[in-house]
Amino acid sequence: MMENLGDRRLNMEALRQRLRQVGAPVRSTPPPSVRQSPAPVDGSLKESLGGEEIEGCHVITASYEAAHHHAGIPLQSLWQSQGQALAWLTSDPSLNHFDFRETLFIDTETNGLAGGAGTYAFLIGVAYWAEGSFHVQQFFMRHPREEAVVLARLSPLLERFSSFVSFNGKSFDLSVLEARYILTRQPRALKKRPHLDLLHPARRLWKLRLPSCSLGSLEQRILGASRDQSDVPGYLIPQLYNTFLRDGNAAPLQGVFYHNHQDLLALAALAVYMVRLCTDPERHTPPHGQDHVALGRLYDDNQQWEQAERCYRRALTMPLPQSLRSDCLCRLSLLLKRAARWEEATSLWRSLLDTGVLYPYIELAKYHEHQSRDLAAAERAVLAALDLSLTHEEALALTHRLERIRQKQQRQVANPPC
Known part of the structure; x- marks a missing residue:
């Protein structure tokens, strides 16, 4: 158990007394004075x-x-x-x-x-x-x-x-x-x-x-x-x-x-x-696409969707590295998805199908499975995605999605709508 402050002070005083008894010098150490003399520095x-x-x-x-x-x-x-x-x-x-x-x-x-x-x-x-x-x-x-x-x-x-x-x-x-x-x-x-x-x-x-x-x-x-x-x-x-x-x-x-x-x-x-x-980004942002993407991300993170969309769209009119352009398109499409602007979102996803990026295939598969209810189109999107260079985890997730879509197709055949 730690000693309390009073006991500690008593122990320190006892130690000082003992040092005095044996003739050792005892020196207290007060806080440094703020009136120290200046350091000896050249007069220049x-x-x-x-x-x-x-x-x-x-x-x-x-x-x-x-x-x-x-x-x-x-x-x-x-x-x-x-x-x-x-x-x-x-x-x-x-x-x-x-x-x-x-x-x-x-x-x-x-x-x-x-x-x-x-x-x-x-x-x-x-x-x-x-x-x-x-x-x-x-x-x-x-x-x-x-x-x-x-x-x-x-x-x-x-x-x-x-x-x-x-x-x-x-x-x-x-x-x-x-x-x-x-x-x-x-x-x-x-x-x-x-x-x-x-x-x-x-x-x-x-x-x-x-x-x-x-x-x-x-x-x-x-x-x-x-x-x-x-x-x-x-x-x-x-x-x-x-x-x-x-x-x-x-x-x-x-x-x-x-x-x-x-x-x-x-x-x-x-x-x-x-x-x-x-x-006032439109007035003060310089004509660099990267800056507009960065500002769009800030608006996006703060849930200011309209401002984020404007920044992303301005960025896409300017030169951008391909990887950053794909990221900007992805973020813009997700904004459109959040607003249920499906026609615009699916158009962006289709424009990215030949870039070797996985997410547009997944988003199109989700759209066709849950929104348009076109299971055949959802299946085609997943099969196309499986032809990409994928990690083991990505391939497993797509395989699971494909199995679920095919199960739904089988139920549709067994129970056709009236």
């Missing part, structure tokens, strides 16, 4: 990165007017109420009343991507609305011993805002921060708050077309924005910081701060674009 830090020291933490701040555009999207578009669209896009009802003016955009740069107790965030970038402007703040940890200070300086913003916007923050950024707050004895429950993580809906929308759904790739390929030569690839960032810890030269970190800053602006612009895409 402020010259290279800008910013200022605030209560022992190096902070860089920038502000944008509401009319500022990033990737052609005005930041003030975030003022519009978008909760319902976001809840639909992410299948997360907790976002139904989401307000970008009351959220904290967050992006971290860490000393590695492995996770675990050894991973910490040396640069924490946040963005938020205040007094009609969009503010970007970057909290920089000049040395690992400053971690408690940096986290303490960030805490007021975490208390002020009740939700987050990130890119893979649910799996990574907030997990790292929550762990570091615990390790510095300042525990905070961050992952329980409403959180719009744009990575997952981005993959649903664009993975059919883009080889990469990283934030930088989406900024360039979807938003049409390019970064200048100051940017550095994400995989180099831990190495650049570790080099800084050794030599104190902050100049190579300029690209890291630029990268983090641009990520925060890209988060804001991408969030607006995603909402526009879902609320």
